[in-house]
Amino acid sequence: MSQAAILHADPAETPLTPESWGKLGMWIFLAGDAMSFGGLIAAYAALRIGTPTWPVPAKVLGIQLTALMTFLLICSSVTMVKALSAIRHGNRAGLTKFLSLTILGGLLFLGMQAYEWHHLIVEQGMAIQNNLFDATFFILTGFHGCHVTGGVLYLSVVLSKGLAGKYSASNYNGVELVGLYWHFVDLVWILIFTFVYLI
Amino acid sequence: MTDAHAEPNYMAIFWWLAALTAVEIGVIYLPIVKLVIVILLVGLAISKAALVAMYFMHLKFEKRSLALIALSPVGLCILLTFALLPDLAHLLGP
Numbered sequence: 001m002s003q004a005a006i007l008h009a010d011p012a013e014t015p016l017t018p019e020s021w022g023k024l025g026m027w028i029f030l031a032g033d034a035m036s037f038g039g040l041i042a043a044y045a046a047l048r049i050g051t052p053t054w055p056v057p058a059k060v061l062g063i064q065l066t067a068l069m070t071f072l073l074i075c076s077s078v079t080m081v082k083a084l085s086a087i088r089h090g091n092r093a094g095l096t097k098f099l100s101l102t103i104l105g106g107l108l109f110l111g112m113q114a115y116e117w118h119h120l121i122v123e124q125g126m127a128i129q130n131n132l133f134d135a136t137f138f139i140l141t142g143f144h145g146c147h148v149t150g151g152v153l154y155l156s157v158v159l160s161k162g163l164a165g166k167y168s169a170s171n172y173n174g175v176e177l178v179g180l181y182w183h184f185v186d187l188v189w190i191l192i193f194t195f196v197y198l199i
Numbered sequence: 200m201t202d203a204h205a206e207p208n209y210m211a212i213f214w215w216l217a218a219l220t221a222v223e224i225g226v227i228y229l230p231i232v233k234l235v236i237v238i239l240l241v242g243l244a245i246s247k248a249a250l251v252a253m254y255f256m257h258l259k260f261e262k263r264s265l266a267l268i269a270l271s272p273v274g275l276c277i278l279l280t281f282a283l284l285p286d287l288a289h290l291l292g293p
Contacts, residue, residue, distance in 0.1 A: 023265070024265070024268075027265050027268045030269070031268050031269060031271055034272035034273075034276075035272045035275060035276070038273075038275065038276030038279065039276075039279065041276070042276060042279045042280045042283060043283075045283075046280075046283040046287060049287050050286075050287050058227060063224065063227075067220065071217060071220060074213060074216045074217060074220070075213070077251065077255050078209055078210070078212075078213045078255075080255070081209050081255050082209065085206055179255075179256075180256055183251055183252075183255045183256045184256070186251055186255075187251045187252060190244055190247045190248050190251065191244055193223075193244075194223065194240050194241065194244035195244075198223060198227050198240050199236075199237055199240055199241075
């Protein structure tokens with residue numbers, strides 16, 4: 001293949017760069033993590049179908065607060081893409097502002113989840129050892145909450161590196177990778193909200 | 200990094216996601232058969248997840264190999280769900 005042909009080769013055929021190795025690694029991790037959530041949701045579906053007296057989730061759990069939590073995560077996904085867009089244009093102040101807002105969204109989500117769990121445990125007497133409904137609820141939302149916590153920590157590390165001037169218009173791979181993780185957390189919540197709260 | 204492409208209209212995606220969430224909440228109160236509600240809710244959830252993956256995670260603009268990696272768990276999870284069904288067959292039908 002001539003030099004000109006190599007330069008104009010299909011992007012799919014070009015060798016991986018250090019940046020795209022990072023992205024490939026993150027996608028493989030997310031695919032594995034998706035299998036973890038997929039396994040839990042499939043088990044939830046099997047247990048629910050196999051239990052004739054499953055309560056109506058919306059009546060037991062309430063959906064007003066979780067609808068707000070869903071909206072909050074969608075908002076934090078928007079601030080995350082805005083953060084990436086800002087640094088791609090060399091706007092470090094925008095990166096700091098939008099990453100901070102994304103972290104705030106994650107913290108608010110965790111605060112609301114803590115409030116919800118406290119309400120369900122203390123006032124409604126729900127407990128993981130009570131029955132399958134309670135157990136699957138706490139395991140699924142708890143596993144997702146751990147991911148949100150990890151995401152907030154990960155975002156904080158990226159924010160501190162951003163404040164130290166480590167990212168620029170030509171070097172934003174770290175921001176893109178944390179964005180992939182954060183959007184994945186949002187995507188999984190969309191499914192949990194439907195399967196655990198609405199159906 | 201993401202290949203050079205025009206940035207999607209992120210606010211339009213946001214409004215779509217917000218609107219679909221509002222529709223989901225409305226659907227659960229519809230006076231129709233439960234099975235139809237379930238099908239509608241699953242369809243809405245898949246639509247929202249696809250919007251996040253395609254536009255916020257930029258999967259629409261990535262190489263096909265990354266899209267295949269991202270979609271592989273979906274197929275495996277569907278397979279897993281159907282693999283569990285025989286154990287529930289006695290509960291599902293006569």
